[in-house]
Amino acid sequence: MESKQTPLGYVSFSVFAWIVGLLIFFPIFWMVLTSFKSELEAVSIPPSFISFDWTLENYAEVQERSNYFKFAMNSVILAVGSTLVGLVFAVTCAWAMAFNPTKRTKDALLWMLSTKMMPPVGVLVPIYLMFRDWGLLDTRFGLIMVLFLMNLPIMVWMLYTYFKEIPTDILEAARMDGATLPKEIIFVLLPMAVPGIASTMLLNIILAWNEAFWTLNLTTSDAAPLTAFIASYSSPEGLFWAKLSAASTLAVAPILVIGWFSQKQLVRGLTFGAVK
Amino acid sequence: MSTRASTLTGRIMSAPSIIVLFLWMAVPLGMTIYFSFLRYNLLSPGMEEWIGTLNYEFFLTDPAFFASLANTLLLVGSVLVITVVGGILLGLMLDQPIFGRGILRLLVIAPFFIMPTVNALVWKNLLMDPVSGMFAWIASLFGLPAIDWFTNAPLTSIIIMVSWQWLPFAVLILLTALQSLDRDQKEAAQMDGAGPVSIFFYITLPHLSRAITVVVLIETIFLLTVFAEIFVTTGGGPGLATTNIAFLVYTQALLQFDVGGASAGGIVAVILANIVAIFLIRLIGKNLDK
Incomplete structure (x- = not known):
């Protein structure tokens, strides 16, 4: 046209x-x-x-009144922490599935996807009780684990679709030349996989940063991230719109920038490779 | 290419992820199922007893369940229609040559990156407030009375906020699909005298059908569990007007401490989500074989 x-x-x-x-x-x-x-x-x-x-x-008042940076710091720690833990698990898993597939790889991938379909309310009660009994409520460690597990299927899937696109001939050539498995991963695979890993990281940071079911239900103050901080404005006292706006702007600005940079990769990650 | 040794390595390397995911899903889900057959209230500890399917009977005959089921379906259905239709229109728009298209696309997809609590409070206060909100001022320009959104149309307000958040998701995916459309095919159709309308219905729409299915299925999974937007704006009210199933389970578990009843509700939510999930997993599974 x-x-x-x-x-x-x-x-x-x-x-x-x-x-x-x-x-x-x-x-x-x-x-x-x-x-x-x-x-x-x-x-x-x-x-x-x-x-x-x-x-x-x-902006000054938001920090003074409610210690904004504590919440922002929690958001950073939760998002980055869950992403790094997730990468360790997901890279090895996706690497194995892409390059050493077995008959059951496809089933395993689909099963992983199916865990993502579980509505969080289905496991809210036991997770809450376990967290309470183990002293994990309102701890960063507990939330990092929840966010990591929540996003693990997406990370494995996204990395899998990227790894699948790496030509295996190169790997075989490296093997012929006597490269050992660790060398094969570090010197051959990783350099080619870096773009895929980077966009997986970014997507995961976005998802963890904006996650607002577990962060609202499992935190009160010590480990509360920005989602919970903003939610505290829902029962306001007096005039608060400008302060709410300032706090909100600070809370969304970093993720908006990351999101804009990774918009193309986002489609692949969020559709589990079904739309590229 | 896979030798026995490499198959074994593959198993060992994928095992940790599979095991932690299995524990994360199976153990709590098993506990939820178990709790759902107990009389179990956190306010009376030590009084747990097996009561069979009584929790399900209470939950499924509770008027609150029907209200929240209706709200859930209405919310999911409306947001799907709005985002898919809007997504197709905006996708087609952004597929045309436009001055500064790259920047424009960034503006359109921005709402997707806004955290749900920010989305909800900005809409509720800055835009929909009946006294000082932007919408009230716009209505006054036309001499119309301001709408008290969260009192008179609470569920509609939630639907608007959630649609705004998910519209960019549909746009992103449908635009990606549109850009893979074969231009030659369109041009050939034009040569044969096909108008824009018939090109849309006979070429573009069939090409988009898979992307639309993906949008519908994935959005449904997320929309069934909308929580934060309700939590910070209406708290499920007025009455039960904006309580969906996710929120109902939350109130039973963490506000009324009825673990048994909430667990039964959680299982009902899982079953509902699984009906959608089966279709999605099949679709994606087919895609894997290619």
Whole structure:
């Protein structure tokens, strides 16, 4: 259809598309803008778009009042920790499945996928009780384990689809030259697998960062990440919109950047290789 | 290529992941099933006793169950329709030549990366608030009364928020599928005099069918367990208006401490999810054979 398009058609369609896109993005834009307003201006009607006193006060106050960085630190530790633990397990597992498949590999992969279909409420009660009895409630260690296990099937699948694309001839050539298994992995496979591993890491960090079922149910304060911190704004006192916006902006900004960088790989990871 | 030794290595290397996943799923699930046959309340410890299927009878005849089942189906169904139709339209739009298309695409997919609690509170306060929200102001521009979204249309409000979050997912996947569409086929159809509408229905839509199926199945899995959006905005209310099955189980377990009843509810949720999961796993399994 590109051939038929007139310059006028191109311009008017672009304008239309940008209006649609900006409408979809508007809630995020509005949140960021509100975070720079004073609390009074944040609730004023008609709302002010540019002509208000820009202030950074909310950002300072969010930290002062509620120790924002503690929660942010927890988010980082949970997301990165669960991702690193997950990588150790998932890389070895996916490597074995891609290069040394057995008759049951396919069944194992599908079974792993099926564990992802389990609604978390189905195991909420026993996990909660076990965590309570073992003293894991509200600990970072406990949550890292939960997030790691929750995302392990996705990591294995994503890595598997990447590893599958690596030509096995090269591996055999390396074997012929007398490369041992560890050498084969470190010098031949890993360099080719780095892009796949990197995007698996990014996707996993996004999923762990935004996870809001287990983090809300298994934490109270010590290990609570940003999801729980933001949730604490649901029962507010007084004017709080600007502060809520500032806290929210800080909470989503890093993941938005990572997400934008990894949007292409995301499709593969979230569809278990069914759409590439 | 796999010798006996390499097969063994393969087994050893994949074993840890399979074992930890098995423990993570099987042990708690077994416990949930066991609890679901007990009278077990955290407020009266030591009083556990076997009561057979009584928990299921209570749960499945509880009016709250039907209300939450209806809410779950309504939420999942509405969000699916909105995101799939919107996803196809936006996918087609972003597949056209547009000034600054790359940046525009980033803006459209951004909502997917917003954490659910932020999504819910920004919509509830900044946009949908009946006094100072953006929507109330827009309504006043047209001389209309402001809608008190979370009082008068609570489930609709949840549906809007969740749809906004999942629309980019559908767009991303459908756009990826659209870009793999063979341009020659479209051009040949144009030569034969096919209009844009018949090209869409006879070429584009069939090409998208698999991607649409994937979107529907994967979204369903996640949408059946929507929790945070309800937790921070309505708390399941007013009444039971926004309680879905996931939230109902949560209230029974962690607010009423009825472990037995909550476990029965959890098993019902697992069965519901599995009905969808069977189709998804089959579809993806077929794809593996290629």
